[in-house]
Structures are given as structure tokens and as C-alpha cells.
């Protein structure tokens with residue numbers, strides 16, 4: 001039997017990048033997976049098609065993590081189509097870098113709304129639809145909360161908040177047998193890092209130079225850790241922030 005057979009997983013922001021990689025790996029491990037997206041229906045449909053072609057079960061569901069109405073609808077549809085939730089991956093996130101002189105209130109609200117409020121609201125609504133036996137919540141943080149890169153004050157603040165929320169909720173949800181852990185990736189090649197102009201930039205060269213394992217990551221480097229944290233193999237881990245950056249710390 002596969003590791004995650006009979007489990008239901010919701011991955012926010014799974015139409016591309018790290019979330020898409022995690023959704024595919026959870027499905028390959030046997031979970032039925034909701035591939036959530038905000039606007040990229042085509043991307044989410046592609047992820048679902050790949051999972052189904054490989055014999056897995058998946059469903060693309062639209063919804064912004066910043067909207068309670070969307071989240072209520074999404075988790076209701078999940079419950080009706082697949083059953084109660086066992087695994088939530090809070091992956092949806094946005095990033096924008098800039099020196100303190102350049103940042104705006106919009107940058108602040110945009111990143112905090114998605115990366116922090118979105119994570120809190122997704123967790124709140126998911127909990128109403130969680131399996132009574134418990135499960136696993138996996139938050140996607142970032143190594144930036146440890147290494148604090150220049151020009152990342154807003155983004156790093158959001159990921160510092162993610163670390164704190166993981167710590168708090170690991171205690172708050174332990175009585176329900178829900179484990180809460182974070183994966184904090186280093187630089188990963190995704191649609192997002194391509195669009196932001198990070199891939200191919202001096203920033204990438206510097207990241208490779210300062211990464212002990214000598215490369216940047218790929219979504220599958222994070223996806224295998226998510227499968228571990230979703231499964232009973234990590235039953236004794238909660239409240240952890242796993243640095244997943246090829247040795248960057």
C-alpha cells in the first residue's frame with residue numbers, strides 16, 4: 001500500500017512551481033489531491049491531467065486564499081468530492097524584493113495578505129473540514145527567515161510570521177492530533193522565480209555560490225519532504241521548521 005493511500009490533501013497555489021510539485025508527489029504517494037489556484041486554470045488543469053494520467057486522483061479548484069468566501073466554497077467542494085481533509089499544504093505565496101527606500105504599503109498588504117493572512121484563513125477553514133482523527137499541516141516558509149537577505153524586508157517578515165504561526169499552531173492543534181510543520185526552501189527554480197527575474201540573475205549566481213550543495217533547488221527537492229511530513233513516517237515531528245536549501249542556513 002502506498003504511504004498516503006485514502007488520504008485527502010489540499011495544496012494551495014498548486015497551479016505551478018513548488019505547489020504543483022508537491023501536489024504531484026502527494027498524488028504519486030496515493031493521496032487524492034485538490035490542486036488549488038487563484039487565476040491559472042490552465043496550469044492547474046495541466047497538473048491534474050498529469051496526476052490522472054499517472055493513475056492518481058486530483059481535482060482543480062479555484063479560490064484565493066485571501067477570501068473567506070472562496071475558502072469556504074473550496075473546502076465544501078473538497079469534502080463533497082473527496083471527503084474530509086487529512087493534509088493541508090499552505091503553499092500559496094507571493095514575493096517582491098526591494099530596498100527599504102522602494103517599498104510601498106501595497107507591497108506590504110499584498111505579501112502579508114497572501115503569505116500570512118491567507119495561510120491563517122486557509123488553516124481556519126480547513127480545520128472545520130478536517131478528519132476527526134487528525135492529520136498534517138505543512139506550511140511553506142523560506143530560508144529567508146534565517147538568512148535575512150538584503151532587500152527582502154517585507155517578504156522575510158512574512159516568512160518570519162509563518163515560522164511563528166507554525167510554532168504556535170503545533171501546540172494549539174496537538175490535542176486534535178494535527179501536526180504542524182514548515183518547510184523553508186532555499187532558492188527554487190519555479191515559474192515565480194523566472195517571472196521575478198531571479199533565475200539567470202546575479203542573485204541566482206550568488207545563491208549557488210553560497211549553497212553548500214552548489215546548486216539551486218527544483219520543486220521535487222521540496223515535494224519529497226512534503227510527502228514525508230504528510231505521512232506517518234514523521235509522526236513524532238510537530239512545530240519543526242525544516243531548512244530545505246542545500247545546506248544554506
Ligand SMILES: NC(=O)c1ccc[n+]([C@@H]2O[C@H](COP(=O)([O-])OP(=O)(O)OC[C@H]3O[C@@H](n4cnc5c(N)ncnc54)[C@H](OP(=O)(O)O)[C@@H]3O)[C@@H](O)[C@H]2O)c1
Nearest residue numbers: 013015017018038039040064065092093142187188190192
Ligand atoms: N521559489 C523559491 O525560490 C521559493 C523559496 C522559498 C520559499 N518559496 C515559497 O514557496 C511558495 C511557492 O513559491 P513558487 O516559487 O512556487 O511560486 P509561483 O511559481 O509564483 O507559484 C505561486 C502559486 O501560488 C498561487 N497563488 C498566488 N496567490 C494566491 C492566492 N491569493 N490564492 C491562491 N493561490 C495563490 C499561484 O496561483 P495562480 O498562478 O493561479 O495565481 C501559483 O499557483 C511561496 O509561498 C513562496 O514564498 C519559494
